[in-house]
Amino acid sequence: MKFFDQVHLVVAQIPAGRVATYGQIARLLGQPHAARTVGWALRGVPEGCAVPWHRVVNASGRISIRDRQGISVQQQLLESEGVVFSSDGRIDLNAFGWDGLTEDEMRALIADS
DNA sequence: ATAATGACTGGGG
DNA sequence: ACCCCAGCCATTA
Numbered sequence: 001m002k003f004f005d006q007v008h009l010v011v012a013q014i015p016a017g018r019v020a021t022y023g024q025i026a027r028l029l030g031q032p033h034a035a036r037t038v039g040w041a042l043r044g045v046p047e048g049c050a051v052p053w054h055r056v057v058n059a060s061g062r063i064s065i066r067d068r069q070g071i072s073v074q075q076q077l078l079e080s081e082g083v084v085f086s087s088d089g090r091i092d093l094n095a096f097g098w099d100g101l102t103e104d105e106m107r108a109l110i111a112d113s
Numbered sequence: 114a115t116a117a118t119g120a121c122t123g124g125g126g
Numbered sequence: 127a128c129c130c131c132a133g134c135c136a137t138t139a
Contacts, residue, residue: 017135022121026135035121040137043120056120064120074120107128 001110003029006097007041009109010101014082015053018098019091021059028100039064054078061091 006029014020022035031037041054054077058064065071075085083096101109 023123027123033136034136036119036134037121037136039120040118040135042118044139049115053120058120059122066120070120 003031003034003037004041004044006110007038008045008051010106011042011051011053011056013101013109014052014098016052016055017083019057019061019078019083019093019096020098020100022056022064023059024098024100025056028106057091062089062095065099078099086111 007025010025010110011020012026017047022038026032026034026039030081038056042051042056045053054074061072063071075089078098081083083091085091
């Protein structure tokens with residue numbers, strides 16, 4: 001299984017109303033320095049795909065998309081799930097951050113496919 | 114096989 | 127707290 005697929009698998013575990021960071025996903029997959037690659041993996045997620053790509057933001061609680069279009073789209077999706085953005089466009093990770101998965105849960109997840 | 118490409122990060126200034 | 131910069135890494139536009 002490719003790294004990208006594993007990324008999609010993990011991201012699919014993030015519950016609505018919660019957010020994770022690129023680095024966090026990378027660490028869960030045992031590649032603590034592949035945060036950029038995680039972003040790359042999400043960039044190509046098709047529109048109707050089940051992967052909740054919008055629930056991933058950067059370590060400072062901000063949206064990392066380049067164009068304004070995408071930013072508003074992601075922010076809108078998150079707000080519709082109850083995630084609150086501060087006036088400067090930041091999310092309080094202490095309040096909305098995802099706990100992640102235990103090592104056991106991770107093993108079970110990667111086991112299939 | 115090589116080089117280029119980022120939706121990243123942590124540390125320093 | 128903010129900006130800049132040097133690592134980092136799977137994939138291949």
